Amino acid sequence: MSSLHTIFFDDYWFKTSLPSVIVYIVVSFFTIFVNLLLCVAYWKDPFRELQTAQNYYVLNLGIADLIMGAVSEPLLVVTYWENRNVFYLVHYLFAIISASCSLLNITALSIIRYFAVQRPFQTQNIVNKRNVKISIGVIWGISFHYALLPLLGWRDTTFQLYLYGFGCVIPTLVFIIAYFMVYRALSQHTVMIERLGEQRCLPLKNAIRTEKAATRTVLLVLIVFLVLWIPFLSIDFAMVQCEECRSDGFHLARDITLSLVYFSSGINPVIYAWRMKSFRRAFLRVTGIGTISFKRMNLAWNNTSEAPPNSVQTVINITINKKTKMK
Numbered sequence: 001m002s003s004l005h006t007i008f009f010d011d012y013w014f015k016t017s018l019p020s021v022i023v024y025i026v027v028s029f030f031t032i033f034v035n036l037l038l039c040v041a042y043w044k045d046p047f048r049e050l051q052t053a054q055n056y057y058v059l060n061l062g063i064a065d066l067i068m069g070a071v072s073e074p075l076l077v078v079t080y081w082e083n084r085n086v087f088y089l090v091h092y093l094f095a096i097i098s099a100s101c102s103l104l105n106i107t108a109l110s111i112i113r114y115f116a117v118q119r120p121f122q123t124q125n126i127v128n129k130r131n132v133k134i135s136i137g138v139i140w141g142i143s144f145h146y147a148l149l150p151l152l153g154w155r156d157t158t159f160q161l162y163l164y165g166f167g168c169v170i171p172t173l174v175f176i177i178a179y180f181m182v183y184r185a186l187s188q189h190t191v192m193i194e195r196l197g198e199q200r201c202l203p204l205k206n207a208i209r210t211e212k213a214a215t216r217t218v219l220l221v222l223i224v225f226l227v228l229w230i231p232f233l234s235i236d237f238a239m240v241q242c243e244e245c246r247s248d249g250f251h252l253a254r255d256i257t258l259s260l261v262y263f264s265s266g267i268n269p270v271i272y273a274w275r276m277k278s279f280r281r282a283f284l285r286v287t288g289i290g291t292i293s294f295k296r297m298n299l300a301w302n303n304t305s306e307a308p309p310n311s312v313q314t315v316i317n318i319t320i321n322k323k324t325k326m327k
Contacts, residue, residue, distance in 0.1 A: 005085035007155040008240045013088040014251045016080040023259045024077050031069025031266035038062040038269040041282035049278045053132045054112050057105045058272065058279075060136050064101035064143075065265035067094055073262050093147040098265065099229070100167045101143040106225060107171040108135060109218045110178040117185045117211050160240050164233065175222055182215050217275040221268055228264035232257035 006012065016024075042059045045051050075091035115123045146167055149159060189208065235254045238245040272279040 005089040007089060007092065007150055008157060008160065009246070011246060012240070013079075013085060014255060015083060016076060017255065018080065020255050020259065021077050021080045024073050024262060027259065027262045027266065028069050028073040028077070031065060031073070031262065034266050034269040035062045035066040035069060037283060037286060038272070038279070039066070041279065041286045044282070044286060046282055046285040047278070050282055053127050053129045054109070056129070056132045056136060057108050057112070060139070061102055061105040061109075061268060064098050064105065065268060067101075068098040068262065068265040072098060089150075093150065095261075096147045096163065096167075097143045099261075100146050101139055102265070102268075103168065103171045103225065104139045104142060105136075106218065106222050107175045107178075108139065110175045110182075110222070113182050113211075113215050113218055114178045114185075116214070117182050117189075157240050160237065164237060168229075168233065172222075172226065179215070179219060182211075186211060186215070213275070217271065220275065221271055224267055224271065225264055228260040228267075232261045 039059065039062050042050050042055065042062075072091050072094040075087050075094070079087045079091070112123075112127055115126055119126075146163055149162075154162075186208065232254060235250060235257055239250050239254065269279075269283075273283050274280070
């Protein structure tokens with residue numbers, strides 16, 4: 001490699017074009033705004049419903065995405081005027097930290113959903129603020145170690161295999177397994193409710209709706225993340241692992257798909273505002289729109305709002321106990 005700031009191969013970095021710079025600037029401002037809004041909403045918590053142990057991961061996801069919008073994207077914009085490898089390298093390292101941290105947080109949320117559905121009585125002991133903070137520290141440690149390895153000299157193609165394998169594939173597989181177990185547990189709960197003859201019981205319906213809505217929200221976040229990242233990762237992987245793929249066409253394709261990657265860092269708060277009433281209410285209040293009648297808005301968004309915070313298994317157990325006492 002001809003430079004201390006080169007990674008994989010000499011022509012890995014590409015000259016940033018003016019159209020892409022404009023896109024990066026717009027997306028960067030959008031990403032910074034929405035993720036700052038998420039952090040402020042969580043910090044102020046106007047309705048005293050956001051600062052839960054589980055939402056620490058949501059806040060941490062917002063911070064990770066904020067790094068992409070406030071550090072990684074602006075550094076790439078700078079390269080249009082200062083085409084130096086050092087800026088490309090620092091941009092790449094912060095992108096690694098942000099992306100790996102985001103995916104690990106999404107995976108952690110899927111594991112939380114598993115405990116909430118399958119082991120509700122253990123959730124309060126396992127998913128407490130102390131354990132969540134420790135796990136978040138581990139998430140950041142893993143993310144930073146991916147960025148540290150190139151600084152220590154590991155910059156050949158095998159590093160990419162390591163990064164994509166442990167940083168992308170394994171967390172995604174863990175998420176898929178956790179989601180499958182959650183879906184199976186919800187199906188079992190539904191069958192049990194039908195056997196109890198409580199189909200019309202409102203608490204049971206609310207409990208199922210709560211878990212399904214929360215699970216679908218986390219699934220949606222992951223799907224959007226992967227849909228926006230996979231095109232870039234595929235092209236980037238081909239360029240690094242296949243010498244014949246290092247053409248101008250592949251560079252252009254990677255430039256275009258990189259815009260999708262950046263956009264993914266700003267879309268998560270939008271998903272939470274759409275799917276979760278608690279975040280939506282907080283965003284409206286923080287932005288000064290809280291004077292609007294929330295009753296009318298909640299009716300309009302009723303299908304995507306959370307139900308009362310009762311777990312399915314908890315309600316089922318209560319129902320079983322009542323029926324046992326009656327006998």
